[in-house]
Amino acid sequence: MLKLSILFLVAKTLAQPVVETWVYSSFEYAPNPEPTYATSVDPKAASGHYAAGYDKLSTLHDAVPTTTYGKWKPDMSNTYTDSDDEYGQSAWFEMWATANIQNFTDSALYTDTVEPTAVPTESLVRPPPDSFKFDDSLKFPSDFIFGVAGSAAQIEGAVSEHGRTPSIQEFLINDQRPRDYITNENYYLYKQDIARLAAIGAEHYSFTIPWSRILPFVLPGTPINKEGIDHYDDVINTCISYGIKPIVTLTHFDTPAMFLGDRNMSTDDAYFYYNGGYDNDTFVEAFVNYGKIVLTHYADRVPIFIGFNEPFLYSGNPLGMKHVVQATKQLHSFYHDEIKGCGKFGIKFNDNFGVPEDPSNPDHVAAAKRFQDIQLGSYGNPLFLGKDFPDALKETFTNDTRYLFTDEELKNASFGADFLGIDPYTYTVVTPPEGGIEACQSNTSHPLWPLCVAESQTRSDGWKIGYKSESYVYITPVQFREYLNYLWNTFKAPIIASEFGYPEWRESEKALGDQVYDLGRSVYYRSFMEAILQAINIDRVKVIGALAWSFADNWEFGDYKQQFGLQVVNRTTQERYYKKSFFDLVQYYQERSS
Numbered sequence: 001m002l003k004l005s006i007l008f009l010v011a012k013t014l015a016q017p018v019v020e021t022w023v024y025s026s027f028e029y030a031p032n033p034e035p036t037y038a039t040s041v042d043p044k045a046a047s048g049h050y051a052a053g054y055d056k057l058s059t060l061h062d063a064v065p066t067t068t069y070g071k072w073k074p075d076m077s078n079t080y081t082d083s084d085d086e087y088g089q090s091a092w093f094e095m096w097a098t099a100n101i102q103n104f105t106d107s108a109l110y111t112d113t114v115e116p117t118a119v120p121t122e123s124l125v126r127p128p129p130d131s132f133k134f135d136d137s138l139k140f141p142s143d144f145i146f147g148v149a150g151s152a153a154q155i156e157g158a159v160s161e162h163g164r165t166p167s168i169q170e171f172l173i174n175d176q177r178p179r180d181y182i183t184n185e186n187y188y189l190y191k192q193d194i195a196r197l198a199a200i201g202a203e204h205y206s207f208t209i210p211w212s213r214i215l216p217f218v219l220p221g222t223p224i225n226k227e228g229i230d231h232y233d234d235v236i237n238t239c240i241s242y243g244i245k246p247i248v249t250l251t252h253f254d255t256p257a258m259f260l261g262d263r264n265m266s267t268d269d270a271y272f273y274y275n276g277g278y279d280n281d282t283f284v285e286a287f288v289n290y291g292k293i294v295l296t297h298y299a300d301r302v303p304i305f306i307g308f309n310e311p312f313l314y315s316g317n318p319l320g321m322k323h324v325v326q327a328t329k330q331l332h333s334f335y336h337d338e339i340k341g342c343g344k345f346g347i348k349f350n351d352n353f354g355v356p357e358d359p360s361n362p363d364h365v366a367a368a369k370r371f372q373d374i375q376l377g378s379y380g381n382p383l384f385l386g387k388d389f390p391d392a393l394k395e396t397f398t399n400d401t402r403y404l405f406t407d408e409e410l411k412n413a414s415f416g417a418d419f420l421g422i423d424p425y426t427y428t429v430v431t432p433p434e435g436g437i438e439a440c441q442s443n444t445s446h447p448l449w450p451l452c453v454a455e456s457q458t459r460s461d462g463w464k465i466g467y468k469s470e471s472y473v474y475i476t477p478v479q480f481r482e483y484l485n486y487l488w489n490t491f492k493a494p495i496i497a498s499e500f501g502y503p504e505w506r507e508s509e510k511a512l513g514d515q516v517y518d519l520g521r522s523v524y525y526r527s528f529m530e531a532i533l534q535a536i537n538i539d540r541v542k543v544i545g546a547l548a549w550s551f552a553d554n555w556e557f558g559d560y561k562q563q564f565g566l567q568v569v570n571r572t573t574q575e576r577y578y579k580k581s582f583f584d585l586v587q588y589y590q591e592r593s594s
């Protein structure tokens with residue numbers, strides 16, 4: 001009886017009309033809202049000093065002559081007369097001529113630095129407001145690092161100009177896909193690119209320097225390329241003049257080609273993705289030498305340095321991993337002990353967080369642990385915890401033991417980074433492989449060896465993990481927050497979300513006006529920023545920064561269709577156009593910064 005009367009009450013309540021009386025009024029079209037504009041960065045915001053200037057630090061790297069090299073094109077012949085100089089013009093030219101670069105094209109628009117023009121006010125009008133809102137009760141800390149990122153091979157072009165010699169990227173793609181020779185021509189358009197970042201309000205710009213442009217002959221004792229040094233000096237000074245704080249990465253998948261010798265990066269000795277030459281015996285000393293040259297030149301004005309980008313994708317094998325750890329530690333010590341830099345030196349990882357399909361199943365949890373241990377723990381254990389490589393790695397690679405640390409080596413390589421950068425694009429549902437992890441890890445013929453974890457984009461309830469992009473990325477902010485908790489509680493180091501971004505499904509096929517109205521990407525960014533705010537304020541996880549990838553559409557390793565950019569780039573004219581997501585991301589941050 002009681003139940004019945006409740007039901008009756010509920011039914012009665014539902015039956016009552018929401019609107020009691022309907023009204024007529026005089027209809028008028030809504031007026032156009034007054035345009036609002038992006039808030040640019042404060043031009044004085046980047047005037048900090050983080051170390052002594054190069055004049056004081058120059059003695060900290062080996063004295064080598066500084067010189068200037070030319071430009072190479074396939075149809076040129078070597079007319080240089082200094083063939084007796086092993087580091088001369090002639091030798092430089094031959095490095096390109098003998099590299100056998102396939103179908104080198106030179107249809108770039110620019111051959112010289114372009115002076116910037118003021119960003120037109122009409123391009124800074126904010127997009128129409130959305131009909132839904134994000135929470136605005138939480139705030140970012142006042143010293144939060146907010147900005148955007150890009151990488152040299154993906155944007156610069158000018159690969160055989162201003163002294164640069166071949167990197168492994170020129171060999172990565174061996175089919176008919178576009179190469180990195182031209183890309184966004186940012187090498188000559190950087191001033192305009194930086195002006196545009198400042199105008200829309202990006203506070204930090206994270207860029208990368210190609211090793212082979214600073215040291216064309218790569219190894220210790222070889223000459224420094226003056227044009228290369230001057231170029232990045234001006235990139236840094238241009239950032240500062242607009243109020244943008246520069247972040248510099250020393251290598252982003254573009255190691256000099258010579259470390260591979262005659263080997264093939266995609267097959268020889270590459271158990272994990274590509275072999276970027278990090279396992280070469282000469283690598284650590286050479287990388288540290290290169291790093292010292294960059295740090296001594298720029299540490300006065302650059303607050304944050306990153307040694308390696310996503311090393312798991314290019315370490316190739318455990319010896320490469322060990323070298324990454326050792327080189328990172330040595331440069332970290334150099335930065336703090338010799339340069340006495342008061343900024344930060346860190347590293348950035350990829351992993352796309354493995355989450356057990358069934359967290360109540362210990363085997364699934366073990367698979368997730370293995371997924372993270374091999375991809376992150378291999379570097380993070382020594383660099384953040386002073387601990388050895390994870391058991392998962394040691395139990396899988398048992399033949400060639402050169403990668404194992406001796407006690408002294410481990411001590412030497414421990415605690416070598418100030419922050420943990422993570423590129424948390426999306427997440428992965430993981431389960432153990434058929435037959436179990438142990439059977440897989442001891443069987444090099446197993447299709448999932450060496451990671452030995454089955455990966456999926458479908459949840460146990462049958463739904464996909466999120467809203468799909470053009471590539472592997474799905475919109476997964478809930479797991480991103482969980483990931484931040486995992487990283488902080490595992491490695492106990494400050495975290496920078498050093499890349500995150502979303503290539504809209506089939507964006508490149510849309511008309512320009514529809515490309516810039518990128519709602520999916522905008523939701524991705526704001527929901528990921530919200531996850532960061534929740535991790536900081538509710539979970540007490542120390543996230544110190546967020547760098548959106550990428551500041552413009554770029555060369556995605558042979559592909560222009562995976563558009564990760566916050567700006568459209570016209571591939572014919574090189575013109576840039578802000579997307580809605582850029583406005584929304586910056587506004588989201590500005591409204592929640594303290």
Ligand SMILES: *[C@@H]1O[C@H](CO)[C@@H](O)[C@H](O)[C@H]1NC(C)=O
Pocket residue numbers: 102103174175176177
């Ligand atoms: C180079 O160009 C030739 C002729 O257009 C073409 O047949 C070949 O496949 C191209 N090679 C690569 C690697 O793109």
Ligand SMILES: *[C@@H]1O[C@H](CO)[C@@H](O)[C@H](O)[C@H]1NC(C)=O
Pocket residue numbers: 219258259260261262263280281282
């Ligand atoms: C290692 O790097 C050096 C350059 O420092 C190169 O001459 C050599 O061929 C490389 N060795 C292998 C095995 O790739």
Ligand SMILES: *[C@@H]1O[C@H](CO)[C@@H](O)[C@H](O)[C@H]1NC(C)=O
Pocket residue numbers: 171174264265266267
């Ligand atoms: C590397 O090896 C793969 C597989 O054998 C082959 O397809 C590719 O062409 C090779 N690449 C180079 C640059 O030799």
Ligand SMILES: *[C@@H]1O[C@H](CO)[C@@H](O)[C@H](O)[C@H]1NC(C)=O
Pocket residue numbers: 396397398399444
């Ligand atoms: C280790 O050596 C054995 C015997 O030569 C071989 O079957 C196995 O595949 C090797 N394992 C690795 C990881 O190279």
Ligand SMILES: *[C@@H]1O[C@H](CO)[C@@H](O)[C@H](O)[C@H]1NC(C)=O
Pocket residue numbers: 330408409412
């Ligand atoms: C320890 O590191 C120093 C310099 O960083 C190096 O000279 C030395 O060889 C290293 N020792 C070992 C055992 O790795």
Ligand SMILES: *[C@@H]1O[C@H](CO)[C@@H](O)[C@H](O)[C@H]1NC(C)=O
Pocket residue numbers: 439443445446447
């Ligand atoms: C190793 O894996 C291969 C491929 O899955 C399989 O055919 C073979 O039986 C496995 N070997 C052992 C010893 O389990």
Ligand SMILES: *[C@@H]1O[C@H](CO)[C@@H](O)[C@H](O)[C@H]1NC(C)=O
Pocket residue numbers: 512570571572573
């Ligand atoms: C790039 O610009 C050219 C010249 O203005 C134009 O014809 C072309 O349609 C543009 N491309 C795209 C993809 O918008």
